[in-house]
Amino acid sequence: MKIQNPFRLGLLAGLGVLLAITIGNSVATLATILTYIGAAIFLALGLDPFVTWLEKKGMKRPVAILIALVAVLGIVAGLILALIPVIVEQVANLTEQITNNIVPGIQDGSLIEGIQNSLSFLDPQTLETIFAQVQTAIADPAFLTSIRDGVVGAGVGVANGVFGVIIVTILMIYFVASLSSLKRGVYRLVPASRRESFIDIAEQISVSVGRYVMGQASLALVNGVVSFLMLQFLFQVQYAALLAFIAFLGSLIPLVGTLSASVVITLSVLAFNAGDTFFATPIPLFAAVGVWYLVYMQIEAYVLNPRIMAHAVQVPGVVVVIAALAGGTLLGILGALIAIPVAAAVQLIIKEVVIPRQNEL
Template sequence: MSDKELPHSEWVGQPHPDGEPEPITAAEADASELTSSRFPLGQPGKRFDRRSPFMMGLTAAAGVLVTVGAVKVVLAAHQALLLVVAALFLAIGIEPAVSWLARHRVRRSVAVALVFLVVLIALGGFLAAAITPLINQGHALIGDTPGKLHHIEDTYPALRRAADRIHLDQKVQDAVNSKTDDIGHGLVGAGKVVFGAVTSTVIVAVLTAYFSANFPSLRANLYRLFPHTRRPRAILIGDAIFAKVGGYVLGNLLISLITGVLTFIWLTVFGVPFALVLAVLVAVLDLIPLIGSTLAGVIIALVALTVSLPVCVTTIGFFLVLRLLEDYLLAPRIIGRTVRVPAVVTVVAVLIGGSLMGVLGALLGIPVAAAGLLLVREMLFPRLDQDANPSPA
C-alpha cells in the first residue's frame, strides 16, 4: 500500500518507516476506509458501559482529581479569572447593542468595532475635558478636608462637641498626612499601581472585544455540551440568562451615567465645591447596588454642609428624590423586567458577592442571583412539584 492510501498526516512522523509493524499497517488501512466527508476522523464508536465497576471507580477517582485540580487552579489564578469574568460580563452587557447592529445588516466584527469606538470616543472626550479639573479638585478636596471640617465645627457647635469626643480632627489630619506621605515617598509603589490598573484595563478590553466578536460561536459551542434531547430547552434558558445579565449590565451603566449628570447639575447650581469630582464619585458608587448611592449621598451631604445648612438639607432631599426616581422610574424603564430579584435575595447576593470578589462581586451579585432564580424556577421547582404530586398509575 502506498503512502497516499494510508491515513498518515503529512505533518506527523515523516518519513514513515518502511518496516512499520503489520498491526499498525492493517489498522491504518482500516482507518483510511473510515474517513468520510461527514466524519473526517471516523464515526464515533459505541459508548463505554458506565455501569461497569471499572468505569464507576474510574469516574469517581477522576471526579475527585478534577475537583481538587479545579479548586487549586481557581485559587492560584483568581486574579486572572476575575479579569476574564469581568470581560465576559461586559461582553454580555454590550451584546444587545452589537446584536441590534448585526440585525441591521452590519457585520458582527464591524458592530463590535463601532460599539468600542463609541465608548472610546465618549471616554476620551470626557477625560480630555475633565481630567485636569478632576486632578485639581481631587487634590483640593484632600487638602481642604481639615479646613472644611473646622469650618463645619465652628459653624455648628453640636457637631464640634461630637467630633471632640471621637477625636475626629486628629484622625482626619493623620489620614491626610499619611496619604500625602504615601504620594511623596511612594512614587514607585504608585507607579506599580497605575501600571497594574492600566494593564488590567487593557486585558479586560481585549478580552471583551474577543468575547463579543466570537459570542455566537461561543454560545453555539456552549449549547453543544448539552445532550441532544435537552439542547432546545437549554437554548431557551441560556438565552434568557444572557438577556438578564446583558440588560442589567448595560442598564446599570446608563442609570449610573444619568445619576452622575443630574448630581453635577445640582451641585453646580447650588455652588457646592468640587462638583465634578463628587459627580464622578456618585456615578461610580451608584454602580454598587444598595449601599453605593447611600454612601454617595452621605459624602455629598457632608460637603454641602460646608456651604450652608439649608443647602445640605436640600441636597439630602435631592438624593432621596433621586433614589426614588432611580428605583421607580429609571430602573423599570431602562432595565425593565429582565432582572426580577426579590429584595432579600438582592441584599444576600450583594453581601456574598462583595465578600467573595470585592466590588466586582457586588456588581455581579444581582445578575448571578437572577440567573440562579431562573434556573430554580424553570428546572428545580417543576421537578419537585412533579415528585410531590405523582400522576396516578
C-alpha cells in the same frame, strides 16, 4: 472497577486529595485573571443587546460591534479627560496647602494656636502634647520611610488598576466579537438530547444579564449627568465633574451604591466649598445638596429603576438583598455587580429545570 487492595485504595485517595489541593491552589493563583475574565464576559453580555439592536436596524454585526465599542470607549475617554484636570488641581491645592500652611504651622507653633482658637473647649495642654508627639514622629526617619512606602504602594495599586482596566477592555472586545461562536461552541458540548432546552435557558440568561447591565449603566449615566448639571449650574460647587463621576460609579453598584455616593458627595461639598456660591454659607449648601440627593434617590427607586429594569431581571426583593450581600462579601464590587444576574439565572434554572423534574416524580 473495584479496588480491593487497601494500599491502592489509599494511594488513589491520596492522589485525589493532592489533585484537589493543586486545583484549589491554581484557582487561587489565577483568581485575578479569572476575575478579569468574568468582568469581561459580564460587560460583553451587557453590550450584546445594543449590538443586536443595531443589527435589527440593518447593520452587519462587525459594524454594529465597532459602533458599540467606539461609543463605550468614547464615554470612558470623555470621563477620564474630564477628571484629569480636576485631580491635578486637587493634588496641586493639597500640596500647596501642606507646604505653605501645615508644615510651617507645625514648625512655628501657629497651627497649634489656630486649633486652640477654633477648639477652645479642648485642653491646651493636651493639644500641645499631641503636637509634640506629631513633631517627634515627623522627625523620625521611619516616618519618611513609611510615607515613601505608602506612596510607592499607592502608585503600584493605581498601576495595577489601570492594567486591569486595559486587560478587561481587551478581553471584552474579543468576547463581544466572538460571542456567537463561543455560544455555539458551548452548546455543542451539551448532549443532543438536552441541547434544545439548554440553549433555551442559556439564551434567556444571556438576555437577562445583557438587559440588566444596560439598565444599570443607564441608571448610572442618568445619575452622573443629572448630578453634574445640578452641582455645576444650580449649586455651583467646586469639583462638580469629579463629584458627578463619583455619582456615576456609585449608581453602578446595586442597593447601596447611590446612597454611598450621595453621602460622599454631600460631605465633599461641605469640605471643599467655602460658601461663596449660589448659597450664602457652607451649611445651607451642604444641606441643599443632601436634600437634593434624598429627592433623587426616591425618584430613582420609584420612577427610574422600575421603568428601566422592567424588562431586565425579575428577582424578589429579599433575594436581591441576599445576593448582593453574598456577592459583595465573596468578590467585592464585582461580586455585588454580578450577584443579581446570577440570582436571576439560578431562579430561572430552578423554574425551568428543577421544578419540572420534581413534578415528574
